[in-house]
Amino acid sequence: xxxxxxxxxxxxxxxxxxxxxxxxxxxxxxxxxxxxxxxxxxxxxxxxxxxxxxxxxxxxxxxxxxxxxxxxxxxxxxxxxxxxxxxxxxxxx
Numbered sequence: 395x396x397x398x399x400x401x402x403x404x405x406x407x408x409x410x411x412x413x414x415x416x417x418x419x420x421x422x423x424x425x426x427x428x429x430x431x432x433x434x435x436x437x438x439x440x441x442x443x444x445x446x447x448x449x450x451x452x453x454x455x456x457x458x459x460x461x462x463x464x465x466x467x468x469x470x471x472x473x474x475x476x477x478x479x480x481x482x483x484x485x486x487x
Contacts, residue, residue, distance in 0.1 A: 398444065425450045434446075434450060435458065436451070
């Protein structure tokens with residue numbers, strides 16, 4: 395799932411958070427339709443109750459907390475490898 399940019403909407407796409415949640419939010423009923431092996435991921439801050447129901451965000455198949463916890467480390471590792479490759483290639487770091 396991607397973050398709803400509510401600060402940019404100003405009623406243009408959805409009149410309310412409730413309407414968004416009803417039409418597009420990941421609730422328990424929608425999550426029940428996912429395959430048993432499905433993993434729920436969500437980068438960054440989530441709008442609980444709008445984008446994703448608490449019951450889904452806190453379920454066993456959700457890795458949202460781990461994803462957020464590991465996000466900084468993953469980005470640091472990617473930057474390290476990119477800069478190391480650039481240095482090995484003789485580029486400016």
